[in-house]
Amino acid sequence: MKEIYLDNNATTKVDEAVFEEMRPYFCELYGNPSSMHFFGGQVQGKVTEARNRVAALLGASPDEIIFTACGTESDNAAIRSALEILPERRHVITSRVEHPAVLTQCRNLTQKGYRVTEIGVDEAGRLDMAELKAAVDDDTAIVSLMWANNETGVIFPVEEAAAIAKAKGALFHTDAVQAVGKIPINMDNSVIDMLSLSGHKLHAPKGIGVLYLRRGTPFRPFLVGGHQEKSRRAGTENAAAIIALGKACELAQNFMEQENTQVKAMRDRLQDSLMASIPHARINGGGAERLPNTASIAFEFVEGESILLYLSELGVCASSGSACTSGSLEPSHVLRAMGVPFTCAHGSIRFSLSRYTTDEEIDLVIRELPSIVERLRLMSPFGREFLKGKA
Numbered sequence: 001m002k003e004i005y006l007d008n009n010a011t012t013k014v015d016e017a018v019f020e021e022m023r024p025y026f027c028e029l030y031g032n033p034s035s036m037h038f039f040g041g042q043v044q045g046k047v048t049e050a051r052n053r054v055a056a057l058l059g060a061s062p063d064e065i066i067f068t069a070c071g072t073e074s075d076n077a078a079i080r081s082a083l084e085i086l087p088e089r090r091h092v093i094t095s096r097v098e099h100p101a102v103l104t105q106c107r108n109l110t111q112k113g114y115r116v117t118e119i120g121v122d123e124a125g126r127l128d129m130a131e132l133k134a135a136v137d138d139d140t141a142i143v144s145l146m147w148a149n150n151e152t153g154v155i156f157p158v159e160e161a162a163a164i165a166k167a168k169g170a171l172f173h174t175d176a177v178q179a180v181g182k183i184p185i186n187m188d189n190s191v192i193d194m195l196s197l198s199g200h201k202l203h204a205p206k207g208i209g210v211l212y213l214r215r216g217t218p219f220r221p222f223l224v225g226g227h228q229e230k231s232r233r234a235g236t237e238n239a240a241a242i243i244a245l246g247k248a249c250e251l252a253q254n255f256m257e258q259e260n261t262q263v264k265a266m267r268d269r270l271q272d273s274l275m276a277s278i279p280h281a282r283i284n285g286g287g288a289e290r291l292p293n294t295a296s297i298a299f300e301f302v303e304g305e306s307i308l309l310y311l312s313e314l315g316v317c318a319s320s321g322s323a324c325t326s327g328s329l330e331p332s333h334v335l336r337a338m339g340v341p342f343t344c345a346h347g348s349i350r351f352s353l354s355r356y357t358t359d360e361e362i363d364l365v366i367r368e369l370p371s372i373v374e375r376l377r378l379m380s381p382f383g384r385e386f387l388k389g390k391a
């Protein structure tokens with residue numbers, strides 16, 4: 001069965017051109033880029049080219065790009081560094097809807113005596129800017145807020161938030177893992193100090209990330225050892241993956257227009273059709289500015305996991321907003337923070353598209369999903385009561 005892959009916010013297919021770009025750097029051009037000889041130099045040249053390509057996508061300078069092993073490492077390194085740079089400041093600000101790569105680290109900091117504020121969001125998933133303004137003070141070391149949410153696609157006004165943080169002398173970091181490659185980013189015209197991205201969310205392989213560090217921003221490395229990455233991230237460069245990421249960034253720049261027209265049109269068609277054909281459905285974050293590829297839809301009185309199983313039988317890969325913890329189904333922290341009612345949060349499905357998504361794939365979901373949801377509602381006692389009540 002051929003997969004219909006609508007889970008691109010979880011991970012993406014490696015683009016064939018990206019794979020071709022990295023292929024020679026395993027068995028043929030395997031030199032260490034830090035070596036003095038010509039053989040290492042060849043690899044160093046390609047790593048430099050990759051750094052330039054990543055910088056170009058971000059509107060940054062190549063010396064502001066630090067290669068890491070993943071988005072999670074970049075997030076951890078940014079927050080950790082800020083706390084070491086500003087040791088007298090004991091307050092950290094983030095939001096309630098962050099990825100666990102940021103949220104878990106921040107919550108762990110409370111055990112180390114830090115004050116941690118998690119800014120809330122409204123019912124559309126928009127950041128509470130008034131709460132943010134009131135929270136930042138002279139004790140705040142770092143404000144870390146995601147650029148775009150992985151579950152709902154909701155975009156935060158990170159430039160505005162960064163200005164608020166900087167005004168109080170705090171550092172500002174953004175987890176831009178979902179934003180990079182999908183919406184234009186220009187760090188040249190920004191006050192953001194640090195930004196994280198991850199290769200496998202934009203058609204590069206898993207296990208490569210970047211921490212953007214604004215020129216002049218003080219920094220303490222997370223990994224120490226050799227002098228790689230100008231002593232800001234020790235460890236032999238993952239040259240093949242770096243080269244792949246460079247190519248992926250170049251392609252992302254070329255496809256940006258398509259992402260925001262064709263991919264967005266497919267997403268909108270999926271959303272609008274399902275809203276019209278399935279009663280008691282709503283779009284999570286529908287009232288907010290969102291990524292062009294993401295649709296998180298709540299179907300009331302059904303289990304998201306059950307929908308996923310039926311979809312999976314048809315080859316459709318999507319994701320639910322819930323994580324299964326210790327046998328009980330906990331609705332996602334993002335949807336809970338948005339105040340999505342329990343009966344909706346449980347039945348939420350995230351479809352995340354890519355430039356490989358086709359109209360035929362979207363047609364299949366539009367055709368099949370209404371009867372799946374209806375069947376599941378008839379099977380559940382709550383759903384039956386609900387349908388009777390509405391009849």
Ligand SMILES: *Cc1c(COP(=O)(O)O)cnc(C)c1O
Pocket residue numbers: 009010069070071072073099101146148149150175176177178198199200201207208209
């Ligand atoms: C995927 C993701 C991460 C983690 O990136 P990895 O490279 O998988 O560690 C962090 N933040 C967001 C918003 C993500 O979507």
